[in-house]
Amino acid sequence: MKIAMIGTGYVGLVSGVCFAEFGFQVTCVDKNPAIIERLQAGEVTIYEPGLDELLVRNARDGRLIFTTDLVPTVADADVIFIAVGTPSRRGDGEADLQYIYAAADEIAAAMKPGAVIVIKSTVVVGTNADVRARIAKARPDVQFSMVSNPEFLREGSAVEDFLRPDRVVVGVHDEAGSAAMKRVYRPLYLRETPMIVTTLENAEIIKYAANAYLAMKVTFINEVADLCEKAGGNVQDVARAIGMDNRIGSKFLHAGPGFGGSCFPKDTRAYAATGRKLEAPQTLIEQVVTVNELRKHSMAQRVIEAAQKSGVTTVAVLGIAFKPNTDDIRESPALDIIPALQKAGLTVRAHDPEARGAAEQVLPEVTWYKSAYEAVEGAGITLLLTEWNVYRALDLKRVATLMSGNILFDLRNVYSGTDIEGTGLDYRSVGRPLVGKRG
Ligand code: NAD
Ligand code: UGA
Numbered sequence: 001m002k003i004a005m006i007g008t009g010y011v012g013l014v015s016g017v018c019f020a021e022f023g024f025q026v027t028c029v030d031k032n033p034a035i036i037e038r039l040q041a042g043e044v045t046i047y048e049p050g051l052d053e054l055l056v057r058n059a060r061d062g063r064l065i066f067t068t069d070l071v072p073t074v075a076d077a078d079v080i081f082i083a084v085g086t087p088s089r090r091g092d093g094e095a096d097l098q099y100i101y102a103a104a105d106e107i108a109a110a111m112k113p114g115a116v117i118v119i120k121s122t123v124v125v126g127t128n129a130d131v132r133a134r135i136a137k138a139r140p141d142v143q144f145s146m147v148s149n150p151e152f153l154r155e156g157s158a159v160e161d162f163l164r165p166d167r168v169v170v171g172v173h174d175e176a177g178s179a180a181m182k183r184v185y186r187p188l189y190l191r192e193t194p195m196i197v198t199t200l201e202n203a204e205i206i207k208y209a210a211n212a213y214l215a216m217k218v219t220f221i222n223e224v225a226d227l228c229e230k231a232g233g234n235v236q237d238v239a240r241a242i243g244m245d246n247r248i249g250s251k252f253l254h255a256g257p258g259f260g261g262s263c264f265p266k267d268t269r270a271y272a273a274t275g276r277k278l279e280a281p282q283t284l285i286e287q288v289v290t291v292n293e294l295r296k297h298s299m300a301q302r303v304i305e306a307a308q309k310s311g312v313t314t315v316a317v318l319g320i321a322f323k324p325n326t327d328d329i330r331e332s333p334a335l336d337i338i339p340a341l342q343k344a345g346l347t348v349r350a351h352d353p354e355a356r357g358a359a360e361q362v363l364p365e366v367t368w369y370k371s372a373y374e375a376v377e378g379a380g381i382t383l384l385l386t387e388w389n390v391y392r393a394l395d396l397k398r399v400a401t402l403m404s405g406n407i408l409f410d411l412r413n414v415y416s417g418t419d420i421e422g423t424g425l426d427y428r429s430v431g432r433p434l435v436g437k438r439g
Helices: 010-021 033-040 051-060 070-075 098-110 127-138 158-163 175-184 186-190 200-231 235-243 264-277 283-310 334-343 356-362 372-376 396-402
Strands: 002-006 025-029 064-067 079-082 115-119 144-148 168-172 195-199 314-318 347-351 366-368 381-384 407-410 426-428
Touching: 002 010, 002 070, 002 098, 010 025, 010 051, 010 064, 010 079, 010 158, 025 070, 033 064, 051 064, 051 158, 070 098, 079 098, 098 115, 098 127, 115 127, 115 175, 127 144, 127 200, 144 175, 144 200, 168 175, 168 200, 175 186, 175 195, 195 200, 200 235, 200 264, 200 283, 264 283, 283 334, 283 381, 283 407, 314 334, 314 372, 334 347, 347 356, 347 372, 356 366, 372 396
Parallel strands: 002 025, 002 079, 025 064, 079 115, 115 144, 168 195, 314 347, 314 381, 347 366, 381 407, 407 426
Antiparallel strands: 144 168
């Protein structure tokens, strides 16, 4: 079976590499020649643990090819995956489907009879049916199958998530589509991974409902953290206890600076927009979008107020990526918080183990350092924004000595009171009591 993967971003590249690892012949297509040149040279274009080894091995063994040439790739493929971006449309928050439709048109012109076209990108309900009708109109002579196969991998653990998913969701409208997906996912099927075979519409809604629910869980615990701060509680103790109830579950109950990334923000906006459009208001998720936006600003405000109170002029920011183990900075809280600090007159020094390259292009007037220790030198406040492993075991006495002030904002609750004891730091975390030396 020959697979074509259209789009080699986070999802397309990981999926393409993993399908090659399953033993299929995979050709990955991207319209960006710079990406394809690097991939052809065996260079991984995104930071994703474990991906480089699989990519190099499968390319070497001839199962994985990279090209900008869509037409011959599609013409030769049995299954064609679409994994292009579906960003937020400016203004109304709806998903911008222009890249999906453009890819569909190119595929329609080149596909062979019997082709199975699979949308892996996250698309609003109705899109698969629209694309199917569009392709059928363009090529009324050619029989093809349409499949919706949303992806649930997380950045930072994408390879592991793809190879060991909780479930595979497949939306189909005919038996041929369903049979092709069973073949494509056979290695997972043999490992007893549940496979949900459903309608195109259900598959589309499942993807958005899953992301919306997880984003809501994060927003919920963030508001619990606010309550804990006012009432003298500890959000980690609360989260641990409520998470032990199997009906709630312990995951996605880590309070922080608000969710970010290339998916939760845009997908909650698109889901809410779909609800408005279909007159089925998704009021909970509308609220999640608003609360999360406000949270990023209130976090910046905390730092600004602390700086003003103690005469601090320089803040060291540790972590720009929206989560650890990725170089992705799309809608990272850092992109709202840092400009807000700068607007308030604060100077920002920063470090991130992988995201500096991307961050430098969108965060002007930040001074970048090669290590956390260099970044904190001379800073009045240190602000830990991403829980990278390298920030989990900092020598806090050294940090305190290097800083000109002593305030450590840990917006990921990485450290505990015991870690802070004896360091001289004035420690402020999220939803937990203040610790350490004030002033
Ligand atoms: P991305 O922006 O990283 O990559 C998209 C790629 O598609 C780009 O490299 C672009 O050049 C290429 N492209 C666009 N149009 C093309 C065309 N016509 N032909 C060839 N290449 C084309 O996007 P991503 O983060 O991989 O997300 C892709 C989709 O998957 C989105 O719908 C997203 O919501 C969904 N998703 C993403 C994740 C994630 O962790 N990033 C997880 C699950 C689902
Ligand atoms: C998320 C989903 O977890 C994936 O299942 C989905 O496939 C993907 O979106 C997508 O559709 O693209 P991802 O964005 O990679 O994956 O990262 P998450 O681990 O979900 O984190 C998202 C944001 O929520 C991050 O900013 C993270 O810091 C924040 N978060 C997460 C918290 O603040 N607390 C938590 O307890 C969990």
